[in-house]
Amino acid sequence: MIKQDSTYEKISSKSDFSKWYNDALSAAGILDQRYEMKGMIVWLPYGLSIMKSLINKWDELFSKNGIKEAYFPQIVPIKYCEINESWWEGFKTEGYKVIAGSEGEIQGALRPTGEPAIYPMFSMWTRSANDLPIKIYQTVNSFRYETKQTRPLIRAREITHWFEIHTAHSTKQEAENELKAHLKIMDYFYEEMLALPIFMVNKPIWDCFPGSVGAFEYYSLMPDGKVMENGSANNLGQAYAKKFEIKYKNDKGLEEYAWMICTGNGARFLAAAISEFGDDKGLILPPRIAPIQATIIPIIFKGKEKKVFEQVKKMQKELSKMGIKYETDSRSISPGRKYYDWEVKGIPLRIDVGPKDVDSKKCLITIRFSKEKLSIKLNELKKIKGLLDKIHEDMLKSSRKRLHESIIFTSSKKDLIKAVDSKKIAKVYWCGNKDCYDKISSLGEGYEGFGTSTDSKGAGKCLNCQKTSYEELFIAKSY
């Protein structure tokens, strides 16, 4: 075990979520927040290994979908930034400039997002329809000079481990199919990896990139009742192609602009899972992202060490055979201390092996999520594999339930306020008009309309203007 991974600090109660979140991340050995630069943190080995399990998965999924990994420089020439004025307008002030040499000349900007580095290259790469589609992604860090309060993994000045997929296509249809594939990947991440519910919304057009067709955004419901944007998939249409001159010659020899999609997310995946499942003792990791799925705790009594460790060895062999990632805590400290140490890290399963277990040819398994204790016979260890899947399903069920119970349909302003103030997400009918959207979004302090439902819609009356409406708008407080 790596020393820096154990801090042995007590953590706050989760009822004070903000404090709990910081404490839990440190105590579990995810990251060290003491680096003295605003919005920047140090990833510790354990935290990074969780993040890596997500990254490995997206590498695998993107590759399966023909999306190839590339890398673009971190420093973007100002010239490239200026191509998209409205984009640059925002990052001129909330961006980092790079100076070099004793004269302090500005060399460029640290990328806040990938497109000013990527799209000029797309433009160079695209001459004929044969050059399309281009489907690439990069997993990188980005920099934003946040002036608001920063929060590890959620809002940072250095956004670490973030993937962005950028694709360019010769037809609108192909681009739209690509977008669907991206949504499937995102869904997979939520349900199959993180055990979190899919909560996707349509973004209103005025919140999308200027000139684009539309965007989907994913949200996570945090324990304090606020929602957090957690991934987006954008149908850029030809807007960026027109700005960056990404065009090809069609079969008639005429130049046409490419159709483009971009999709991204990163460490917020992890932030959401940690926030959803953790408790007063620390993290509870979904088994599929846990870098350690089980810990074997030998319970040592004087004179009985030998037979305990013999059984431990047998179990290690068995677990390795099953492909279960485990760790054995053989430190000569009291068992209680070991329990706390691994609980705070969120390891899904704990396997106790003491003299009693050796005698009964069993072991005691404790499930971190449900707190259930199971006595399993040594010759039935194969059950553990299925147990991990069951834990995943249970976790998904519980997070789905919480989201489901938190979305409250309201048909009056009074009910909306009541819902949002009691930490719920309000859902209302909305006519599609921006004015009504803004009015509904500002019914209370800190309220935010954050998109519309993607499900099939019935008809109702717009909460603001009472016109017949087919759109359902979500309102909550947001990160």
Added chain:
RNA sequence: GGGUCUGUGGUCUAGCUUGGUUAGGAUUCGAGGUUUGGGACCUUGCUGCCCCGGUUCAAAUCCGGGCAGACCCA
């Protein structure tokens, strides 16, 4: 963007109002010993006043600035 508050060994904290002894405690960490079924105990050791400047015979304490963090409002 505007405001409020905070900064003492690795962590938490006392001291600050009213400047004055060797900055006290808990925990963690190291060493030695006895232990081990929910944070064991004993002995012993290391480590600290965020940074820069000012006031003063004297600053953890008062003042100014910086940096970092927390909270509230837009």
